Amino acid sequence: MNSTLFIIGIIGNIISVLVFVSPIPTFWRIVRSRSTEDFEAAPYVLTLLNTLLWLYYGFTKPDGLLIATVNGFGAVMETIYIVLFLVYAADHAKRVKTTKLVAALDIGFFGVVFATTTFAIRGLDMKIVVIGLICACLSVFMYGSPLAAVRRVIASRSVEYMPFFLSFFLFLNGGVWAMYAILDKDVFLGVPNGIGCFLGGIQLVIYAVYRNSKVGCQSQGTHEASYDASTSLLSSYADTHGQNDVSTHV
Numbered sequence: 354m355n356s357t358l359f360i361i362g363i364i365g366n367i368i369s370v371l372v373f374v375s376p377i378p379t380f381w382r383i384v385r386s387r388s389t390e391d392f393e394a395a396p397y398v399l400t401l402l403n404t405l406l407w408l409y410y411g412f413t414k415p416d417g418l419l420i421a422t423v424n425g426f427g428a429v430m431e432t433i434y435i436v437l438f439l440v441y442a443a444d445h446a447k448r449v450k451t452t453k454l455v456a457a458l459d460i461g462f463f464g465v466v467f468a469t470t471t472f473a474i475r476g477l478d479m480k481i482v483v484i485g486l487i488c489a490c491l492s493v494f495m496y497g498s499p500l501a502a503v504r505r506v507i508a509s510r511s512v513e514y515m516p517f518f519l520s521f522f523l524f525l526n527g528g529v530w531a532m533y534a535i536l537d538k539d540v541f542l543g544v545p546n547g548i549g550c551f552l553g554g555i556q557l558v559i560y561a562v563y564r565n566s567k568v569g570c571q572s573q574g575t576h577e578a579s580y581d582a583s584t585s586l587l588s589s590y591a592d593t594h595g596q597n598d599v600s601t602h603v
Contacts, residue, residue, distance in 0.1 A: 358536045362419035365529040369423045372522050373430045380434055383441050394438045394451040401431035402458045403491055409467060410484045410541070413477070419533075420542065485541030492545035496527065496552055503559050510566040517560055524553030 376397075383389050404427035411421025435455060442448035466487060474480045502515045527549030534543030 355536075358533065359419070361529060361533045361536065365526070365533055366419060366423040366426075368522060368526045368529055370426060372519075372526055373427045375519060375522070376434060380437050383437060387441055389438055389441050389443050389447065391443075392438075394435065394447070395454060397431050397434045397438065398451065398454040398458055399495070401428060401435060401455075402463060403488075403495060404428040404431060405459065405463050406466065406484065406488045406491065409463075410481070410488050413470075413484055414481050414539075416537070482541075485539075489541045489545050493548055496523075496545060496549035503556060506559055506563055510563055512560050512563050512566070515556060515560060517557075517564075520553055520556035520560060524550060524557055527551075527553050 379392070383392065404424040407424040408421050408428055411417035411419070411424060414420070435451070439448055439451055442451065466484070470480050470483055474483060506512055506515050527546045530546040531543055531550050534540070534546060
């Protein structure tokens with residue numbers, strides 16, 4: 354790995370870490386109140402799946418260490434979030450629902466991908482292609498999820514549901530990893546992050562247009578729920594989901 358690629362990868366790791374730790378205020382609130390209230394676990398379950406797949410891709414691909422390290426950190430953080438969600442679930446039904454999601458996606462789906470690529474696909478190049486395609490498709494879906502927040506901002510003429518720093522870091526995250534992918538000639542990493550950079554740029558433009566709008570003032574609790582949903586769907590990321598409106602991504 355040349356020095357330029359390594360430096361860009363390190364920068365990408367730092368920015369991605371900022372994205373992964375962004376839900377901490379939300380979970381601090383959950384711990385203090387000892388309840389998940391109306392927050393949804395799906396974004397964190399899906400983001401964990403995304404990080405696990407990219408971690409596997411990073412370990413499988415030669416010179417994929419920097420991809421593996423940041424997604425390893427992300428997997429740890431998302432696991433902590435999910436454990437806290439299970440501990441402080443508002444009711445038994447929500448705890449059961451979260452457990453089923455983890456079993457189906459983070460254990461079941463990831464396990465199928467891992468087993469299939471490990472035992473059914475022998476060539477390293479083909480294995481990288483299959484894992485890379487799955488990761489890229491999932492990441493494109495995740496990067497597209499904040500468009501729901503863009504629609505809400507336009508409709509309400511308020512940026513309350515689209516935190517600036519989340520959009521900014523998603524833009525930077527996508528741009529840096531897209532640059533890394535171009536230098537590394539990695540189309541699977543480049544396509545989703547290039548799309549993520551573009552969509553992040555759109556969010557920043559929308560924010561600039563509506564940031565001074567006085568319309569659509571909402572309660573602090575609703576704002577924090579919206580912030581929580583947005584932060585979880587970004588991975589090598591992110592996502593924006595309403596308090597009771599969750600789209601799956603990772």
